[in-house]
Amino acid sequence: MKPIQLISPADGTVYAERMPLPPAVAENAVARARAAQREWAARPLDDRIALVRAGVAQLTAMQDRIARDLAGQMGRPIRFGAGEMGGVNARTDYMAEIAAETLAPKVIEDSDAFRRLIAREPLGVVFVIAPWNYPYLTAINTIVPALIAGNSVVLKHASQTLLAGEHLAKAFHAAGIPEDVFQNIVLDHATTESLIASRAFDFVNFTGSVSGGRTIERAAAGTFTPLGLELGGKDPGYVRADANLDAAVDTLMDGAMFNSGQCCCGIERIYVHDSLYDAFVEKAVAWVNALKLGDPNDPETTLGPMAHVRFAQLVRDQTADAVAQGARPLIDPANFPADDGGAYLAPQVLVDVDHSMRVMREESFGPVVGIMKVSSDDEAIELMNDSPYGLTASIWTEDADRAAEIGARIETGTVFMNRADYLDPALCWTGCKDTGRGGSLSYLGYLSVTRAKSYHMKKV
Known part of the structure; x- marks a missing residue:
């Protein structure tokens, strides 16, 4: 042995x-x-x-x-x-x-x-x-x-x-x-x-x-x-027109990037109402650029390496495929000089993405997230359900009743409103589909x- x-x-x-x-x-x-x-x-x-x-x-x-x-x-x-x-x-x-x-x-x-x-x-x-x-x-x-x-x-x-x-x-x-x-x-x-x-x-x-x-x-x-x-998981976030924009950006981007994106219920795809889309993307990019990629033993580091080189390579491959299909990367890797092509991987935010791209359908389990514009709850629900996975979904709105109605139509194990990437021990932790x-x-x-x-x- x-x-x-x-x-x-x-x-x-x-x-x-x-x-x-x-x-x-x-x-x-x-x-x-x-x-x-x-x-x-x-x-x-x-x-x-x-x-x-x-x-x-x-x-x-x-x-x-x-x-x-x-x-x-x-x-x-x-x-x-x-x-x-x-x-x-x-x-x-x-x-x-x-x-x-x-x-x-x-x-x-x-x-x-x-x-x-x-x-x-x-x-x-x-x-x-x-x-x-x-x-x-x-x-x-x-x-x-x-x-x-x-x-x-x-x-x-x-x-x-x-x-x-x-x-x-x-x-x-x-x-x-x-x-x-x-x-x-x-x-x-x-x-x-x-x-x-x-x-x-x-x-x-x-x-x-x-x-x-x-x-x-x-x-x-x-x-x-x-x-x-x-x-596996490919957990979505949905930002409605009435969402608290700053809170949504802070929580969803943390959900996408914390632990180098290696969270079971991390946010891997985000759908934003068109009225908030540009502002959300601008704030999301600023949020990510404030991270510090580096040695995990350094107290100043906020983003460490991925757990294994092969995990980082999968994310690089998904990102490259998406860019080749027309996605736009908004994070300049030069802002993260610790990216060594190995386990240390610069975070990335992608726009102009769609569900033909691997990065929007396959589990990434890394510091990359795609953001799409939507015009209605129905469109967002259709996209959130267009996945082989169903662990959590995060809805951002001031309307709790509407969040519950949307949640009832999402194929997922947990519905969050105005939070993400969290386990409540009083609630069952479960999933559906794959x-x-x-x-x-x-x-x-x-x-x-x-x-x-x-x-x-x-x-x-």
Whole structure:
């Protein structure tokens, strides 16, 4: 077996290297997780909640180290490196607060003749395959409810963020969660697929590419293992004529460029009413030109490198194809001298774009956004729906009723009004079409990691 190397996009060096587990060792790890799960599930719910919260507290205490490692592993500027911890804590707190009510048996009848109820039971061993772009937030979405509900968890983190999984394991184990109940393991693709195909897990959650999701589905075929899949996205923003222009520019451009555009629900295409179009574009260009591309370890950097050279090349190719088809780039790369043709990529705003261009239809997952002029809500809705993806959509207007009407016609998992690129833990995080299936967070997040069990007891 070959070692898995984590190449830092910051300087191209090997930041970490780990050997994947041999298949037999991986199988043994999962067997230990299964053996430990029953005792974990037998613990009082309050104990499990307290231990999970203590684990997150331990993780939060490591945030300075986490920020440094994120800069080295995937290029996030160190000034933003600890930002995930706020979301980790908010999501943990909410899921902990609703656990007792959500997991409590639903009593249908308790009379002299019958006791009928529906209980929720943990599935068993939950397998989390986490992505590199938000390595803590995305993992926590499933890890926290899974553990609280009484499951054991096996985590496989992305090769680009190998250390994130290790930090999570260290934090949870320091808090007192048994080592076999929460395990971080390093696997290659073949062993991962083999474990899934052998029905080693009772639930698999994967966040990643559409092609990765298809691979997971193929591996699980015939096992009846439930899957949660959050895959690609091409999230739109729509600026109506009555929008607050400055707020729309600030939020949508931040949604397009933050984390070098490497956000699951980042804004990748924007449709602006023709009455605001010119002003929006002018302000958007000024907003982007104020960014500083550079070394993620520099506190002044606001835009770091993309996580890998090949990710940056995909964005370059999409942009070049669009320009060849008539799109106009409005950002002069000379304003971003750190662009090295590799992982460091200058941001770009494109106009004169249309949906024949890859950059407006394929996921970019980088610091590029196309802006189109529209003349009506109907035109904007048609364009927003003209996509194989459906994760979030951001509507900018002062009319909440109209936003709700538009939202009802958009094929998406979440409708935002006057905000973007945000997860509310009280709301289900889900998508449609090629974005995947299933949902996390909210009370529905617990339904993914538990199963219903009915009791029909007749009193004689």
